[in-house]
Amino acid sequence: MRAVVLLLALGAAGLAYLAALNPAWALEFLGLGLLYGSAAVYIASRRVYYVAAVAPHSSLMAIGAAELAGLATGLAKLAATTLLGATPVGLALALIAWGVPEYFVASVLTALTASVGVLAIAISGGEGHVEALTGRALEASLPEAALVAALGLASAALVRAWYWVYVYAGVDPDAARLSTVKWRMLAEAAGVAVVVVSTAGMVWYTGFVIQHVLLLLPPLVAVRLASSAREALNLAYSSAIAASTLGAAIGVSLGLPPSGAIGVVGAIMVAATLRPVRSGLERLGEAQLH
Amino acid sequence: MEASIRVEGLRVDVDGFSLETGLVDARGPGVVVVSGGNGSGKTLFLRALLGLVKPSRGRVKLCGVDVTGSPSKAGRCASYMPQDAYLMATHYPLTPLELLEYSMRAYGLSLDAGLAVRLLEELGLDRASTRRVMAGLAPGERQRVFLARAILAPTPVVMLDEPFNALDERGVEAAVRVLSREASERLVVVVVHGLELEGLEPSHRIVVESGRVVQVE
Numbered sequence: 001m002r003a004v005v006l007l008l009a010l011g012a013a014g015l016a017y018l019a020a021l022n023p024a025w026a027l028e029f030l031g032l033g034l035l036y037g038s039a040a041v042y043i044a045s046r047r048v049y050y051v052a053a054v055a056p057h058s059s060l061m062a063i064g065a066a067e068l069a070g071l072a073t074g075l076a077k078l079a080a081t082t083l084l085g086a087t088p089v090g091l092a093l094a095l096i097a098w099g100v101p102e103y104f105v106a107s108v109l110t111a112l113t114a115s116v117g118v119l120a121i122a123i124s125g126g127e128g129h130v131e132a133l134t135g136r137a138l139e140a141s142l143p144e145a146a147l148v149a150a151l152g153l154a155s156a157a158l159v160r161a162w163y164w165v166y167v168y169a170g171v172d173p174d175a176a177r178l179s180t181v182k183w184r185m186l187a188e189a190a191g192v193a194v195v196v197v198s199t200a201g202m203v204w205y206t207g208f209v210i211q212h213v214l215l216l217l218p219p220l221v222a223v224r225l226a227s228s229a230r231e232a233l234n235l236a237y238s239s240a241i242a243a244s245t246l247g248a249a250i251g252v253s254l255g256l257p258p259s260g261a262i263g264v265v266g267a268i269m270v271a272a273t274l275r276p277v278r279s280g281l282e283r284l285g286e287a288q289l290h
Numbered sequence: 291m292e293a294s295i296r297v298e299g300l301r302v303d304v305d306g307f308s309l310e311t312g313l314v315d316a317r318g319p320g321v322v323v324v325s326g327g328n329g330s331g332k333t334l335f336l337r338a339l340l341g342l343v344k345p346s347r348g349r350v351k352l353c354g355v356d357v358t359g360s361p362s363k364a365g366r367c368a369s370y371m372p373q374d375a376y377l378m379a380t381h382y383p384l385t386p387l388e389l390l391e392y393s394m395r396a397y398g399l400s401l402d403a404g405l406a407v408r409l410l411e412e413l414g415l416d417r418a419s420t421r422r423v424m425a426g427l428a429p430g431e432r433q434r435v436f437l438a439r440a441i442l443a444p445t446p447v448v449m450l451d452e453p454f455n456a457l458d459e460r461g462v463e464a465a466v467r468v469l470s471r472e473a474s475e476r477l478v479v480v481v482v483h484g485l486e487l488e489g490l491e492p493s494h495r496i497v498v499e500s501g502r503v504v505q506v507e
Binding site for chain 2: 168170
């Protein structure tokens with residue numbers, strides 16, 4: 001509980017600083033924290049870490065393909081990257097459901113999409129490399145920032161509502177298949193949709209570097225510190241928001257790309273959990289010795 | 291819903307291993323003991339009953355309903371405790387009571403926390419441990435939680451794959467006591483290595499040997 005309060009205080013400080021400079025930034029990075037927090041919660045609780053490997057590289061491929069196809073307008077770019085980025089993620093899910101091992105699917109699709117993305121960006125000769133790396137989050141208008149915030153809120157509402165489905169299926173996928181709740185597949189589809197929107201849908205704004213950070217680090221903080229699934233949910237969201245807003249504030253103030261600063265802040269948060277206490281991972285180690 | 295299992299001429303092929311059954315017919319309440327050596331196909335048989343693997347031929351009826359290859363249909367009749375339950379729930383922070391709450395939600399129900407705690411205590415898990423993160427529990431304690439999950443499920447049939455794994459002597463005694471009580475109202479299927487199980491009188495016996503499933507009683 002103390003960790004959640006501390007993280008929210010850090011997030012509020014970052015948010016206040018951004019709002020003073022540009023309200024659009026505050027809205028946007030709060031929305032990104034919620035959006036990536038939601039995707040990260042789905043990935044960690046549902047135990048589909050291979051999605052965290054495939055999705056950002058799919059968005060890199062998508063940005064390259066969109067550049068190559070000459071899709072210059074905002075809406076066409078957004079639709080194209082979302083659809084193109086969703087395809088490898090959908091393919092990964094289908095292959096795993098078909099029985100191909102997760103590590104195999106993640107390795108092959110990550111390598112393939114990253115390579116194709118880099119080649120497409122180079123051949124197109126456009127500015128895809130800038131967007132792919134750091135994004136253009138600081139250029140967002142107020143309506144765009146409001147859209148990101150709305151997406152973040154909607155994602156958080158979806159993931160919070162179906163969190164128990166993800167945790168339960170992550171613990172015991174067979175038991176989840178035996179579930180008599182009819183809309184379980186809808187909950188799964190919503191989780192995947194949140195991941196696709198937060199990666200391929202957002203890649204123009206955020207770049208794909210930030211995606212690696214915010215899809216993986218918040219759950220690490222949560223797993224290290226939480227003593228229950230409920231606490232893990234609150235910790236994941238609060239650390240995602242704190243990393244996003246505080247990192248962006250530091251990036252802006254130092255004239256550095258927010259994506260890089262957000263990554264450093266996220267990594268420091270995880271490092272701060274590496275203190276000599278009985279963390280979740282240490283408890284796991286002890287459990288194996290019982 | 292009638293607590294019953296009926297299997298007709300099932301064949302399942304998985305990774306070069308084949309499992310074949312003749313007619314298996316068991317009606318509850320009571321205890322069905324499924325026994326056999328390592329690698330004989332006991333777990334595959336149980337998974338086929340639950341629709342978790344699709345057979346290449348044959349039919350499975352649980353509680354009078356054809357559930358062949360359909361886990362969501364099978365789930366209405368039977369709960370399940372997997373063989374490696376004691377290794378589960380260590381990757382993410384989760385308490386025993388949260389696991390049981392989510393399990394009941396999977397049936398569209400809410401958990402009676404008092405009932406759950408009493409059952410866990412009866413199985414040998416102390417009250418404080420019901421609210422601790424499961425990764426910090428001993429494997430035998432996690433086994434008790436998953437046993438409780440299968441028992442609390444509102445199904446006429448309870449299927450348990452080697453439920454006594456990782457349990458100490460007191461744990462086995464407590465589990466047998468609870469399962470004997472459940473078997474007076476439900477059909478409890480227990481997969482074990484040997485045919486005899488002290489304190490648990492089988493009403494049906496099924497033997498699995500080298501992929502052949504035979505009902506002997």
